[in-house]
Amino acid sequence: xxxxKHIPTFATxxxxxxxxxxxxxxxxxxxxxxxKDINLFYPGQASWEWVMTPTDHSGAATFRQGxxxxxxxxxxxxxxxxxxxxxxxxxxxxxxxxxxxxxxxxKLNVKMTHDADNFYVRLVFDKPPETLGEEMDPNEGKVxxxxxxxxxxxxxxxxxxxxxxxxxxxxxxxxxxxxxxKYLMRSRVKMTRQGGADLKPADQLKAMKQDGQTLEYWQAAxxxxxxxxxxxxxxxxxxxxxxxxxxxxxxxxxxxxxxxLLTRKLHAGPGFKDIDPGQTYVIGFAVHGSHAAHRFxxxxxxxxMVVDNGQADFVxx
Ligand code: HEC
Numbered sequence: 068x069x070x071x072k073h074i075p076t077f078a079t080x081x082x083x084x085x086x087x088x089x090x091x092x093x094x095x096x097x098x099x100x101x102x103k104d105i106n107l108f109y110p111g112q113a114s115w116e117w118v119m120t121p122t123d124h125s126g127a128a129t130f131r132q133g134x135x136x137x138x139x140x141x142x143x144x145x146x147x148x149x150x151x152x153x154x155x156x157x158x159x160x161x162x163x164x165x166x167x168x169x170x171x172x173x174k175l176n177v178k179m180t181h182d183a184d185n186f187y188v189r190l191v192f193d194k195p196p197e198t199l200g201e202e203m204d205p206n207e208g209k210v211x212x213x214x215x216x217x218x219x220x221x222x223x224x225x226x227x228x229x230x231x232x233x234x235x236x237x238x239x240x241x242x243x244x245x246x247x248x249k250y251l252m253r254s255r256v257k258m259t260r261q262g263g264a265d266l267k268p269a270d271q272l273k274a275m276k277q278d279g280q281t282l283e284y285w286q287a288a289x290x291x292x293x294x295x296x297x298x299x300x301x302x303x304x305x306x307x308x309x310x311x312x313x314x315x316x317x318x319x320x321x322x323x324x325x326x327x328l329l330t331r332k333l334h335a336g337p338g339f340k341d342i343d344p345g346q347t348y349v350i351g352f353a354v355h356g357s358h359a360a361h362r363f364x365x366x367x368x369x370x371x372m373v374v375d376n377g378q379a380d381f382v383x384x
Pocket of ligand 1: 113118124125126130134136137138139161224
C-alpha cells in the first residue's frame with residue numbers, strides 16, 4: 068500500500084467520484100495516520116437539563132457564560148473523564164441502578180483519514196468486560212460517532228449532550244410506557260428541567276431538516292465472530308436510525324480489542340453532511356458493551372475535526 072500522500076488530492080475528487088463502492092477501509096495504510104486516545108466515561112443520568120441546572124451541576128453557570136464542557140473537564144493532557152466515570156458508575160445521584168462490575172471509563176483510539184472520495188475512521192478499544200446486567204440490546208457492542216457541521220450551534224459547545232434529555236428512555240423524567248429517543252431542543256415548543264414535550268409544527272421541523280439542522284450518526288454494531296453491521300441516522304425531532312445505505316462498517320478482533328472501521332463518502336447526498344476541507348466539525352463518540360443500550364454507554368466530551376487545513380483536535384489528511 069502506498070503512503071496516503073500519493074493518493075490524489077481532494078481537488079480531483081469530482082473526477083474520481085464515480086466509484087460506486089467505498090474502498091475497503093482496511094486497505095488504508097493506518098500506520099501512516101496519526102491517532103489520539105480519547106477518554107470515554109460513563110455519564111449515568113447527567114442529561115442536558117442536569118448539566119444546565121446550577122443546583123445539580125456546579126459548572127452550569129460558567130457553562131452558560133460561555134465555557135465549553137471540555138474546557139473544564141477534558142483538556143489535552145488533563146482529562147477528568149476517567150475519574151468522573153468511575154465515580155458515577157458506582158451509583159449515587161446520577162446512577163440509581165448501578166450495574167455490578169461495569170467499567171467507569173474506557174479508552175478509544177481514534178484515527179481518521181480521507182482520499183478523493185471517502186472519509187475513513189478507525190476506532191480501537193479494549194473489548195469491554197462482560198457484566199451481568201440486563202440484556203437490553205441484541206448486539207454485544209456498538210460504537211457510534213456523532214458529527215455536527217455547525218448548523219446546530221449548541222453542539223459546538225456541548226457535543227452529544229445537546230441530544231441527551233431528561234425525559235429520554237431510562238432517564239429520570241422518562242414518561243411511563245413511551246420510549247423517547249434523542250432529540251434537539253429546537254424541535255420542541257418549550258424546554259423545562261424535565262426536557263421538552265410538544266413538538267414544533269411539522270412544516271417547521273421539515274424546514275430545519277432541509278437546512279441541515281441535525282446531528283449525523285454513524286454506527287457499527289459488533290458481535291464476536293460476525294461481520295459488523297452498519298447503521299446511520301440523523302437526530303432532530305427524534306433519533307432516526309436505520310441500517311446504513313451510505314456508511315459502511317468493518318470490524319476485526321485483535322488481542323482482546325475491537326478494531327472498527329467506518330467509511331462514508333465525503334459527499335453522500337441529501338440529508339448527509341458534506342465533508343469539505345477547511346470546515347470545522349464537532350464530533351463525539353460512544354461505546355456500548357455487554358448488550359447495553361440507551362444511556363448505559365461510555366461517551367466522550369466534544370472534540371473538533373477539520374479536513375486538510377486548520378486547527379482542531381483532529382486535522383484529517
Ligand atoms: C466551569 C467549569 C465547568 C464546565 C464548563 C462544565 N462543568 Fe461539569 N462539572 C464542573 C464541576 C466543578 C463539577 C463538580 C464536580 C463535583 O462537584 O463533583 C462538574 C461535574 C460534572 C459531572 C458530574 C461528575 C460527578 O463526579 O458526578 C458531569 C457529568 C459533568 N460535570 C458534565 C459536564 C458537561 C456535559 C458539561 C458541558 C455541557 C460540563 N460539565 C461543563 C465544572 C464544569
